[in-house]
Amino acid sequence: MSTGFALDAGLVLDAGLAALVLAVAVGAIVAGTAFAAVVGFVTYGLLLALVWVRLAAVDVALTEAAIGSGVTGAVLIAAAARLRPAEARSAAERPGVPLRLAAAVLSALVAAGLAMLVLLPSAPAPSLGPAAAVHLPELAIGNPVTAVLLAYRAIDTLLEKIVLLLALLGVWSLAPDRFWGGAPGQPHAAQQDGALALLARLLPPVGIVVGVYILWVGAVAPGGAFQGGAILAAMWILVMIAGLRDAPATGGRRVRLLLVVGPAVFLAVGLAGFVVADGFLAYPASYAKPLIIAIEVVLTLSIAVILGLLASGPPGRERQR
Amino acid sequence: MAEFLVGAAGFVLAMVALGLVRLLRGPADADRLMAAQLLGSGGIATLLLLAGGAGVPAAVDAALTLALLAAFASVAFVRSAPGADPAEPDSTEPR
Amino acid sequence: MPPAVTLASAATAGGFLLVLAIILPAAGVLLALAFGRHAERIALLLMPAGFAIAIAILADVWHSQASLVAVMGGWAPPLGIALRADGLSAMMLVTTALVICAVGLFARGDFGMPAGGGEARAPLVFWTMLMGVWSALNAIWLGRDLFNLYVALELLTFSAVPLVCLDGRAETLAAALRYLLFALVGSVLYLLGVALFYGAYGTLDIGLLAGRVRAEPVVWVSAALMTAGLLAKTALFPLHLWLPPAHAGAPAAASAVLSALVVKGSFFLAVRLWFDVLPGLPGVPAAQALGTLGAAAIIFGSVLALRQERLKLLIAYSTIAQIGYLFLLFPLSTGAAAAGIWGSVAWTGGVYQLVSHAIAKAAMFMAAGLIGEALGHDRIAGLGGIGRALPMTIFAFGLGGMSLMGLPPSGGFVAKLMLLTASVTEGQWWWAVVILLGGLLAAAYVFRVLAPALAGADEPLRLCARVSRRREAVVLALAVGALLLGLLPLRPSELLQIGRPAAPTAIMR
Amino acid sequence: MSAETLYGLCAAALVGLGLFGSIVDPQPLRKILAFNLLGGGVFLLFGVIARRGAAAGMAADPVPQAMVITGIVVAFSATALAVTLLLRLFETTGQATLRTGAPARPDPDSDRAGS
Amino acid sequence: MRQVLDIFTVAAVSAGALFFLVGTVGLLRFPDPLTRLHALTKADNLGLGLVVLGLLPQAEGFLAGVKLVAVWLLAQLAGATVTQLVARAVRRGGPPA
Structure with a gap:
């Protein structure tokens, strides 16, 4: 003060x-x-x-x-x-x-x-601050919020990722049947908007750096998977809005894998806790930090894809095969 | 110095807040967007000043995020305006 | 701050079962999304496993006569999150597994993936959301942390809403949107209460909170907010407006899940809140208010059910009435004379109603689905002769109806009899009047369906589609289950006491 | 008056405003908006609680902060789903209203039958 | 030295704040959208730029300084784009309404 x-x-x-x-x-x-x-x-x-x-x-x-x-x-x-x-x-x-x-x-x-x-x-x-602080050294994580999200209350975070996925599937479910698996929205016409196209070319490289930085810094300072993922998603949305890249087909194999890889790895590490540590979502001592960071990296990827697609709306075109 | 920066943050915020009158009054949607844009820049400045003044260095990261997304509202506005998209999706029901 | 680890939150050996009960269907969601065209197969493979887990938990709880506890990540509450299965949870787990598996078997007819081997919209969404509902409900039955329960509640909402508008018609889109808005405001109010509890007591663990709450303003405000939010999600009168179009518009298999299970999730949380978080607080006025709303729901829902022209809407309005019975649990077991809630007749009766309505209502909605499929419509006036065409289905509908009316020997009979007994012994006779009146009205609306169905048709009945015997059998089996529930009474009342505080009377007053 | 109290009062007012808007506004889009305002108020209350729980060298209790982050994610998913539903409703009926006038068929037994 | 830098900070930040004032006044007083746009962008970019400039001497370390400049550059880019887009929307026969 x-x-x-x-x-x-x-x-x-x-x-x-x-x-x-x-x-x-x-x-x-x-x-x-x-x-x-x-x-x-x-x-x-x-x-x-x-x-x-x-x-x-x-x-x-x-x-x-x-x-x-x-x-x-x-x-x-x-x-x-x-x-x-x-x-x-x-x-x-x-x-x-x-x-x-x-x-x-x-x-x-x-x-x-x-x-x-x-x-x-x-x-x-x-306050649970003191309790949270006591265990930070065990996890070797400097940011207590990250520790809460990925260790103390990890099950909330895991279930919340399922919520995100179900919301996305809910959005997709509103598409007409014939568009199922197709790309969201209409293909944007080749952009005449010089300013927008310029923005969409200049901003994403910076945005990706910032997003990765926010993810990376999350272990020791404010930031983390969700914030980083949201920034990456925003950059992707910008590129799609500007018409530089088309939205991907929602039925594509790679898109689907990207969507679930984060939660799936999280879940797998959680289940491994039964074997190598004391219970679900427990991290073995001294491996906590690398595991948490690994989970965060894949989560960031999935979050970025989920958020980007959530904002893009339901499939609106027939799927090209 | 810290006091000055916090005070300056407050001043900038107060200034851009006045601009919000445009947000309510319009008259055009473009005016409202401008007010939001001004508040965005002012908010970024406020965050930077607070980062220095209140000793929250991480606030710069928040300012960075805001700056990255500063154009978002306007871009969404321009692109979703009628005529921006070549065709409206047709309204056939599934099944 | 009290010590973090309390005896109640030490993990038990079978704790991994609790995790699996939630995680297995959640993994199903991920798998179904990744391998879309196998969604149906994934769901059907997971069903026996999920059912076995539920039974295993029930067996473990019954054997050990104690709650099963799992501590997530080894972080004990209040910092971490625990799951706990008491007798009530075990019962709900098994009921859920039963209904989900039956719905799964039933839905194979409607939501099979197309023969071409590709992925199709409706099947993928249906099977994935079904897994989502299952995971969410299990998380609700087992959750011990109010915020964790909030996430579970949202998981439930997000899996339930898309089921409403699977067919994409305008009415169902509007119904789904209205349902979503109600549900969202409901869960935000719940969340507000959670914030207040945390701010006041620094924990969200139900067990720890129960030991810390005192009769003070913050508790009343947050309990009121949370209850209001949960009521909106449960569709208790007068917050029921969203339910009938949503439940009646959904495909039959989805309606069955929504009506039988989904609305029970938020009701269950209200029970947890009042009986587990706030057991020591005299909530008589609140309980009477909840009971009054319940009574109004019984009368109002039944009368409206009686006036419906369409079968599915009739069943949906009857859900509103049957939800009303659930809320009689509050005044009857927190009443002045209640000595030992958990052994009380009202408590057991209320839970019986929860389970028997779930099973009966699922059967009835699926029966209505088969009828609609056969006739091509679900107008009650046009049901003539259907009893001859689909005897098994109509029989199943009738058995479900018995449970709604409370005719012996159905599960609904036991439930309503217990509630009736409780209201007499507690000296709150006015509830008894409502229960009896509700039973009569239920009889009237069930017979409004059965009478034309069993009568001969004016003209030869032309069926639009052949109804699969297998699906009829599934519906009938579920309806028989609802009936049999009445034949194995009393054992569950012992089950329901497992994991309850040893001497509830001591903290009651 | 401390800053926490100020923001706490602000949160209380936001909750009231959001609740009012989500009940009375006839436009679904603005109901969704009001829901977001309401959510913001609730999250802010969490923030106040977190700030009041500053301890152990932390400027705020991390647990409520983590909950808010989870909550914001859920609120966004909800908004995206609700907006998509609304747009879809608009595409199919040309209207954006919750009054189910059910253009396809006269529906005497819609939810308003008895109210 | 420290003092000189501090004075610089105070001067630059004050000037920046003043530009925000100017921008706001322009936004409120100018007669039509295009002139308002003009006032706004000039002012808020200069305002933010001066604030950043003023804060640079206070930055702890090179990275912090880079971040400050990055914030300003990003805001400039956003501001320029928004001006273009909104101006075109205004010119295209008024905002889509």
């Missing part, structure tokens, strides 16, 4: 940031058009990334910056543009005043209840 002035400056910044986040959220709810609401949401994600830094959660800030604002924003903006023709009609179906009032009261009650809990003194705040 620092001197009085710094604390004050920080606090003013925090107060302003909190107010800004709220203002943007209110804007996103009351905005006149869906598009304005979505752009509001993009800034909301961006501001949240700042908040996460203020809360000393840089790992989360990275995730929020890549996903919350970046990829989610792109998906929502594209959807808002597509849905514009239907907007007026569905916006007209506003629920009646009683329902709106009831919802407002309910939401206000929930918010008030939470605010009360936030204000209630609960000293000392419980």
Whole structure:
């Protein structure tokens, strides 16, 4: 903690940031058009990334910056543009005043209840930080968040990868039968957009370096598989949007293997724990770090492919054989 | 120096926040995107200043990520605008 | 901070079975995605294995008369995550395995991969999601960590939603979207409660939390939020709007899974929350409120079921009613006179209802699927003569209906009788009235189907498709199972007490 | 008032806002958006809890942070699935509404029958 | 030496912050999208550039400095592209609406 002035400056910044986040959220709810609401949401994600830094959660800030604002924003903006023709009609179906009032009261009650809990003194705040810190040397991992994600609570991370895969299959399942196995979306016309093509040529090499760096640094500092994978995915999406590379066929053998290789390796290492360590997802002593890093590398690959395809939508073309 | 940087971070944030009025008022979607873009640049500057001022060096990585994805919203906007895609997928039901 | 390792979270020898119960179907998901055209074969191969694991866990729990525990990665709670199978979990594991395997056998007819050897959309999605549902449900039955359970809950949502709109019709797309939105808001509310619990007590392990929670505002707020979220996912009245179109629009095999099992996942978590996390807290008003919603669901769902024109919608509305019975568990076993919840009649009756409805409802939805296939429609008015054409199927439907009505000797009879007994002995007679009324209404809507089905047709019945005997047999076997459940009572009530706190009365009040 | 408390109050308000939006907004896309706002509020609460749990030389408790990362992933998957469903609905019916007017067939027994 | 660098930082960062102010004012006051775009991009790139320039002396080590410059370059690239794309969208008969 620092001197009085710094604390004050920080606090003013925090107060302003909190107010800004709220203002943007209110804007996103009351905005006149869906598009304005979505752009509001993009800034909301961006501001949240700042908040996460203020809360000393840089790992989360990275995730929020890549996903919350970046990829989610792109998906929502594209959807808002597509849905514009239907907007007026569905916006007209506003629920009646009683329902709106009831919802407002309910939401206000929930918010008030939470605010009360936030204000209630609960000293000392419980924490698993010390417990997490104790075992870091065993794992030889410097970043406690990575340790939580890949060791202490590894089963959550594993199941969450299955969630991602099922979400992707769910997205694909919405394709017409004849397109099954085909590539997502329409083939983009050869780009005349010089600026976009230039961006899509210049950015990905840098992005790949950054993504790999974020993955690699995750063992000792904020970063890791998910953040790195999200950045790689974003670069891939950019290349696809710009029309430099077409999206791959969803039924392709290589795509399918890339999708499952991360979770599969994770699972295999986990099962090996039964034999070589004490139980599922246990790492043998002194091999913990290399194993965790190996898992992270393949996970990054799978995450990048899954996220990229999730954002690309269901197959929209017949499969070429 | 740390205090100054934190203060500057707050100032930059306050400046770009004013631009958010455009986000609500528009009138064109392009204006809203511009407001978001300005907030993006301001957010990156804020993060960099905080990284120095609040002693969170990793915040630079967050700024790096934001900078990488700064054009994303606008690209999605331009590419999903009607006329950008050669054809709408037809609406035949499966089966 | 108390010591990390408590006696309750020390791993037991059979713990690997718990891991396998979750991981085997999860591995099935990965394999099916990687080797798409073999998805059906992969699922059908995993089914006996999964069934055997469930039975093995049940046998182990029953033999040792103690819970099975597995500690993930050797990291004991609160830092790590444990899985635990008590008697209740074991029972749910076996029920799930039974229903999934039956649905799998049934679905071979609808979701076989095309003969050409290529991969097709509907079969791949169906079989993969079925494995996903199985994995998620097992994770829910076994989970001991509230956040781990959140992930399991989301796994369940993401495997269930695509099943709703497998046919891609506009109505089912809308139904799936509405279901997804309800489910998402529901799980976010649950997650909010999880955050509050962690903030207050620094652990999410159910066992550790139970020892730490006190009657204070944070507990009430988070319990309320979590319960509300879970109710939205369980489709308890008045948050039921999404269920009928979703369950009725899905293919029969999927409807069976959704109605029999998926809604039970979130209900089960509500039970875990109130009985395992907060056992020491007097929740009488909350329990009465839940019971009231349950009673409203029974009446409302049954009346609406009675008014449906289509068979599948009728069955879907009956699910809403039958879910209502489940919630009578709360007032009847946390009531003022409850001495020893786990041995109580209401507790056993509620769990009986959980299991018997799962089996009966799966059978009924699959029967409806066969009827729809044979007739080309599922209008109740057009069922005339179908009893002669598909006797096994109609018989199965009737047996399932007996369980819904609560006629002896079905499992539903035992369940409802126990709930009835409990409400009388607890002096809460008003629930008894609802239970009886619900039974009468159920009888009415089941007979609304059976009467035309068993009557002769006005004109000779023309079937659109031949229905496979094998599939009829699967449905009938499941329906008979629902019936037999009523013939082996009492043993399960002992099973259900395994792993329960030794002296529940001591912490009750 | 500490920064954690400030952000905690902010999180509470966000949850209220998001809940309100996801109940009353008739447009599915904006419901999805409101769900994301709501999720952001919940995650922020986790962040506040993590920050309050700063200990052992860590500026924040890592466990809630890891949960938020998991949560953000799940929220993104949910958004992608919901948006795809919505777009598909729009492609098939030309509308983006949850009111099932079921254009294909008159459906007297849709969910609104009794409510 | 340290002090000189600090003064440099203060000066550059302040100037940068001022450019953000200018950009915002332009965004709010200029009459039509294209001029607003003009104000915005000039200002925020210069603003960010000056902030980065000011922070360079404070950077700990070579890699940190490289990262700072990389952030600025990436933001420049993004800004330039966005300007192009949005300007074209505006010119193409107003934004697609």
